[in-house]
Amino acid sequence: MSKTIALLHPGEMGAAVGACLVGGGNRVRWVSAGRSGATRARAAGAGLEEVQTVKEALAGADIVLSVCPPHAALDVAREVAGHGFGGVYVDANAVAPGTAREVSRIVGAAGAHMVDGGIVGSPPSPKNSTRLYLAGNGGADIAALFAGSHLGTVVLDGPAGAASALKVCYAGWTKGSMALLADIRTLAQAEGVDGALLAEWKISRPAVIKDSELVTGAARKAWRWIAEMEEIAASFEAAGLPGHFHHGAAEIYRRLEAFKDTATPPEMAKVMAILKANGR
Amino acid sequence: MSKTIALLHPGEMGAAVGACLVGGGNRVRWVSAGRSGATRARAAGAGLEEVQTVKEALAGADIVLSVCPPHAALDVAREVAGHGFGGVYVDANAVAPGTAREVSRIVGAAGAHMVDGGIVGSPPSPKNSTRLYLAGNGGADIAALFAGSHLGTVVLDGPAGAASALKVCYAGWTKGSMALLADIRTLAQAEGVDGALLAEWKISRPAVIKDSELVTGAARKAWRWIAEMEEIAASFEAAGLPGHFHHGAAEIYRRLEAFKDTATPPEMAKVMAILKANGR
Numbered sequence: 026m027s028k029t030i031a032l033l034h035p036g037e038m039g040a041a042v043g044a045c046l047v048g049g050g051n052r053v054r055w056v057s058a059g060r061s062g063a064t065r066a067r068a069a070g071a072g073l074e075e076v077q078t079v080k081e082a083l084a085g086a087d088i089v090l091s092v093c094p095p096h097a098a099l100d101v102a103r104e105v106a107g108h109g110f111g112g113v114y115v116d117a118n119a120v121a122p123g124t125a126r127e128v129s130r131i132v133g134a135a136g137a138h139m140v141d142g143g144i145v146g147s148p149p150s151p152k153n154s155t156r157l158y159l160a161g162n163g164g165a166d167i168a169a170l171f172a173g174s175h176l177g178t179v180v181l182d183g184p185a186g187a188a189s190a191l192k193v194c195y196a197g198w199t200k201g202s203m204a205l206l207a208d209i210r211t212l213a214q215a216e217g218v219d220g221a222l223l224a225e226w227k228i229s230r231p232a233v234i235k236d237s238e239l240v241t242g243a244a245r246k247a248w249r250w251i252a253e254m255e256e257i258a259a260s261f262e263a264a265g266l267p268g269h270f271h272h273g274a275a276e277i278y279r280r281l282e283a284f285k286d287t288a289t290p291p292e293m294a295k296v297m298a299i300l301k302a303n304g305r
Numbered sequence: 306m307s308k309t310i311a312l313l314h315p316g317e318m319g320a321a322v323g324a325c326l327v328g329g330g331n332r333v334r335w336v337s338a339g340r341s342g343a344t345r346a347r348a349a350g351a352g353l354e355e356v357q358t359v360k361e362a363l364a365g366a367d368i369v370l371s372v373c374p375p376h377a378a379l380d381v382a383r384e385v386a387g388h389g390f391g392g393v394y395v396d397a398n399a400v401a402p403g404t405a406r407e408v409s410r411i412v413g414a415a416g417a418h419m420v421d422g423g424i425v426g427s428p429p430s431p432k433n434s435t436r437l438y439l440a441g442n443g444g445a446d447i448a449a450l451f452a453g454s455h456l457g458t459v460v461l462d463g464p465a466g467a468a469s470a471l472k473v474c475y476a477g478w479t480k481g482s483m484a485l486l487a488d489i490r491t492l493a494q495a496e497g498v499d500g501a502l503l504a505e506w507k508i509s510r511p512a513v514i515k516d517s518e519l520v521t522g523a524a525r526k527a528w529r530w531i532a533e534m535e536e537i538a539a540s541f542e543a544a545g546l547p548g549h550f551h552h553g554a555a556e557i558y559r560r561l562e563a564f565k566d567t568a569t570p571p572e573m574a575k576v577m578a579i580l581k582a583n584g585r
Contacts, residue, residue: 199510218470232512267552
């Protein structure tokens, strides 16, 4: 049962997810207006059909799949609702459960049905283990579109919002702990004890040394994680739990924003210098 | 060269450190007024000499060693200064570098010389690997007192404050990441995805599962970690870095304060229920 899917607005992750759908015999459209040459090359490589406007992408589409930076998730939903889209709307973004439910209200008011999604892992490929979590009515139908692809699926037994919650908890650790370690290394450097800290970790916590430098490879994505961390903080606060950790992580990634699209990962010393220099 | 040392105000860690000094042939006094039977038993077991007042403890003492809950570190320094102590004052508490420097000013004004310390690890014993970091003039003399004991020493090449900074960075990770994981598990539970999160971690981050339940064994110490987390947050903020993570950790441990001195570690489900219920 081939479907026509409007994929809004794919970056690296979105293009790779789109490729999985194309591989399963589905038609996948994307909107090229205002996007970079790199994005266009990725979309073409993934076998996506280029269209000029969201309106064209939605015409006759069965499904909208939103895979965009977290700060754009609500705007994408509003734009789709504004066109009166009445099919299935999958939000696979790293947003708070409350934001996912807001997306559901927005697209639902225009007649669409929302399925909540959350992606855990790197862009799906033969070497990456990646899973799309789905929740809400119709989740299993979306999962079926990815059968046999590099993107695994898990349909959660919970309402819309559960897949977003799973993603929040997962990224809350991976990206939260990465930011915490970057903060710690930078303090150690500022206090003149970075070498002593590494020596102590070498004795008692050897795995932490490498973990504390993962931020170098992630720095180019920091710009996109600022809003993700704020969504995570909001998720905790909505549940009456401390959101402080991820406000801190948002601040760390805000200070690294300028590494956006840098081709080569910066040295750890450079990351620490920028974190310190960008302090208020 | 046997020394007379006033140990103020030892808990589990302090008693074990005191035992290392006694083992090296030093006299170690502690002040029993107002302390519990458990503390008295620990002190006696460690071979410490019981005295009734701080004044008695300080009379003829060469060294004061402060190993107390972090929130009491400044008060202990003020009390010792109030008695006009003019020897060597070792602050081995988990405090911010700025607090350590404040301790140095307080005891220095009364004529004492402060050596900055920070203890990494569990109370020293044949099975625990524990290190006392020392910084400031005279650090090597203090380290010499522990030669051959279960407490390792590292003399840092830095001013007073460096040993506290090392401890802040070390505990900033161990206790900060523990609190972050407890926050995450509790959110997952509240959103109905705790089982799904554990299943995902089992695939992609198996070590995190056990780490996320370390909080159960630590719950009885949470009361003492509240001020330690605030000291850590202050350390980051003094360096122009985000202190949010440890304000969050302080809030987690504040919610677990009632587990003080519980004999049996609570179940994870109980910890999560308390974290959720104590929300504001």
